[in-house]
């Protein structure tokens with residue numbers, strides 16, 4: 361088992377490490393002219409480490425300025441200050457364009473667009489500046505057809521969540537892209553918050569702690585991505601870069617609490633439970649890096665998140681293999697979270713060109729799908745518990761039925777008879793009340809003789825036959841019980857008395873006709889109006905039954921066997 365756990369863990373880690381593997385910056389080429397559509401500035405741009413703060417004054421001054429700069433091979437994810445230089449030219453008619461920095465948090469961005477005609481456009485954007493487009497860094501620029509421009513961007517940040525990308529896009533296309541992306545982002549946030557609140561409510565009624573941890577995990581996920589998409593900036597003008605990775609450190613902590621409880625990992629896989637707890641502690645220990653080493657917080661959070669995903673995935677797969685049904689959705693959920701990473705991975709290590717445009721949005725959508733599938737997993741667990749509860753209830757019902765039934769005849773037994781007398785029999789009644797309750801106490805005559813003469817099987821047959829007779833002839837308003845041995849009881853109302861006398865006479869005839877010539881039925885009646893306790897009912901009916909038996913003996917109707 362331990363070997364399987366470690367193998368699965370290693371496989372999951374190898375898969376995931378590629379996800380956050382730091383890619384080299386795209387190869388930089390010298391200035392070239394551009395196509396008329398969206399322009400990716402990395403392709404054919406030059407990247408420099410920004411040592412000087414000042415922009416050159418003019419278009420013509422740029423080559424000299426460029427010659428003095430220190431080229432950079434790649435943007436470091438631990439942050440830095442960079443220049444990106446790129447030549448722009450298009451042959452179409454569009455004049456309204458947008459410079460769109462994307463794919464990462466970028467603290468400050470200042471750009472100048474130098475025209476060969478001498479005109480210079482200046483723009484500021486990034487985390488610290490107001491945005492022209494909701495949740496996006498895009499800034500409008502004017503580019504005349506058949507005119508050469510040089511775009512110089514200075515961007516700096518204490519960290520980059522992934523490699524920043526810079527594009528120049530026709531304004532109409534950009535507006536369309538922003539509208540679609542924002543709709544998806546807000547839909548994802550709406551789903552996350554709705555699921556979190558719903559699961560909090562479910563917790564209040566089920567008291568299942570996995571539901572509570574899941575709701576908190578969703579809230580942390582919501583806050584984490586709200587920071588990534590700058591929702592606090594957009595809605596409250598609130599900026600605090602140190603807080604961005606706090607909820608990301610809390611994700612492994614809260615989700616581990618959730619799956620430890622949900623998969624009952626302590627019970628079924630103590631080793632994985634222990635490793636998961638170590639990762640929780642690691643996440644909490646590394647969390648202060650958000651405040652003291654913000655440049656490394658992103659990478660450190662990625663490490664604990666990677667361990668968390670690997671541990672959760674392996675735990676889910678092993679739980680599923682063990683036959684725990686809700687673990688299927690759990691595994692699907694984590695696959696949904698990891699798939700965006702796998703799509704991004706081949707491009708990151710240069711195996712393919714970029715497969716996806718917007719890694720952050722894709723990850724948010726993957727996370728929302730993960731949240732939805734985890735909600736399915738929880739619903740499946742509730743379904744499983746309710747099925748278990750139904751099974752227990754059915755078993756309990758069967759056991760109760762058995763406890764109340766006489767095995768030989770299928771009639772109610774003494775326990776059922778006494779339960780009825782103790783709980784439902786109405787003792788207060790007028791003597792002439794036809795609706796008052798009553799009992800018939802019956803003793804079968806001749807069972808011992810039949811046993812002794814023909815064997816116990818014949819005696820059993822007599823008992824069964826008598827019970828069938830009671831069921832068939834006593835009417836719906838009467839209930840028959842076998843109280844033990846050859847004693848029976850009938851619970852009914854006084855109104856039914858004539859029917860019962862007639863039924864017993866008839867059954868007696870049936871027994872004799874069936875060959876039990878020694879058999880007979882002695883009985884005594886007691887009415888509710890005569891007693892106030894179940895024991896009184898027994899005393900009175902028992903006395904009358906013996907009187908009946910004696911009178912039958914005297915008249916020769918009963919064989920004197922006992």
Ligand SMILES: Nc1nc2c(ncn2[C@@H]2O[C@H](COP(=O)(O)OP(=O)(O)OP(=O)(O)O)[C@@H](O)[C@H]2O)c(=O)[nH]1
Nearest residue numbers: 803804805806807808809816819820845846921922
């Ligand atoms: N075949 C069979 N016999 C049973 C069962 N329960 C009790 N008995 C027997 O029934 C007999 C009852 O004895 P008695 O009470 O003397 O029965 P009786 O012969 O009808 O005589 P009285 O009831 O006194 O008229 C005993 O021999 C018990 O062993 C049973 O489930 N099956």
